[in-house]
Amino acid sequence: MAGSNISRDHIAMEAMKVLMEKTVSNNLTLKNRIRQFFGLNHKTYTAFDEKMIAKLSYEMADAMIAQREKIREEKL
Known part of the structure; x- marks a missing residue:
């Protein structure tokens, strides 16, 4: 990763x-769904x-770094 200031941890x-944005699920009971529908307080x-x-x-992150290194090698 010479020449790069973006670390594996940062990419990860x-x-x-x-x-997390794509896999988080909100479980609402029927009661809380109704409360949400009417704009009332509800628990998620x-x-x-x-x-x-x-x-x-x-x-x-490892796959992205490997691809970055492959592109660098191809440019040389």
């Missing part, structure tokens, strides 16, 4: 943000697998 963090619960998201994030 950005990937993690995207994965989020659920995601932190370990899996972290693993996938670093796999994505």
Whole structure:
């Protein structure tokens, strides 16, 4: 990664943000769905697998770094 100031951890963090946005699910009971519909206060619960998201994030970061290195080699 010589010449780059973007670290593996930074890339993984950005990937993690995207994965969390895409995988978080809101579970609303019927009562809370009705409350949400009428604009009343309601409770939401989020659920995601932190370990899996972290693993996938670093796999994505590694793939992005490998691609970046491949492009650099092709330019030489």
